[in-house]
Amino acid sequence: MDREDRKTHWERVYETKAPIEHSWYQARPERSLELIARTGAGPGSEIIDVGAGDSLLVDALLENGMDHITVLDISGAALERTQKRLGRRSANVRWIEADVTRAQLAPLSYDIWHDRAVFHFLTNPEDRQRYVDMVLWALKAGGHAIVAAFAADGPTRCSGLDVARYSPAALHAEFGDVFDLVNSSEETHLTPWGGEQSFTYCLCRKR
Numbered sequence: 001m002d003r004e005d006r007k008t009h010w011e012r013v014y015e016t017k018a019p020i021e022h023s024w025y026q027a028r029p030e031r032s033l034e035l036i037a038r039t040g041a042g043p044g045s046e047i048i049d050v051g052a053g054d055s056l057l058v059d060a061l062l063e064n065g066m067d068h069i070t071v072l073d074i075s076g077a078a079l080e081r082t083q084k085r086l087g088r089r090s091a092n093v094r095w096i097e098a099d100v101t102r103a104q105l106a107p108l109s110y111d112i113w114h115d116r117a118v119f120h121f122l123t124n125p126e127d128r129q130r131y132v133d134m135v136l137w138a139l140k141a142g143g144h145a146i147v148a149a150f151a152a153d154g155p156t157r158c159s160g161l162d163v164a165r166y167s168p169a170a171l172h173a174e175f176g177d178v179f180d181l182v183n184s185s186e187e188t189h190l191t192p193w194g195g196e197q198s199f200t201y202c203l204c205r206k207r
């Protein structure tokens, strides 16, 4: 799928389906919040949620007093949805509509990079390399990357697209030796209609 098709696909997804019609919907992103807390993040921490869609993570982070949040997604419709939901609080968030593999991010500017269910859509090695280069570019030394992807026994497709699946070791290996694996875990996500999806979460620290 080329970049234009990718954007068209995701705009259509958010223009035509309600949040609870998405398999990835979570009423509260508990595991992500736990891992973010584990990094020692506080109100001044710079955090970016890439491929955030209309996730409720930003709401929970704002409630926790974090006020240096960037939300990035390829879909403007997804960002608009979250902005409407947040109302006036959306002014406290930075919004970036971009493909994460081509985004213009400030160098060494984030303490935490968070991605749930985005990296696994990068089935082309060049896109994965661009993504990893982007994390290296944007994350501060000592910063943390939290990446959740479908596990080795997870779904083979999502939202009509092929995905790659990862064990914790395979996911960490994509990021290379510049990242220490601090923690990995598996999670069985329940879709809004009761289906089970296995996820691998990795928390890595950039040297």
Ligand SMILES: C[S@@+](CC[C@H](N)C(=O)[O-])C[C@H]1O[C@@H](n2cnc3c(N)ncnc32)[C@H](O)[C@@H]1O
Binding pocket: 006, 010, 024, 025, 026, 050, 051, 052, 053, 054, 055, 056, 072, 073, 074, 075, 078, 098, 099, 100, 101, 115, 116, 117, 118, 121, 158
């Ligand atoms: C499965 S959804 C996950 C959404 C959110 N992270 C969550 O956990 O609820 C994947 C999201 O990644 C976004 N996305 C897909 N490819 C992307 C890319 N190359 N760059 C930025 N966002 C992308 C989609 O628009 C969508 O919002």
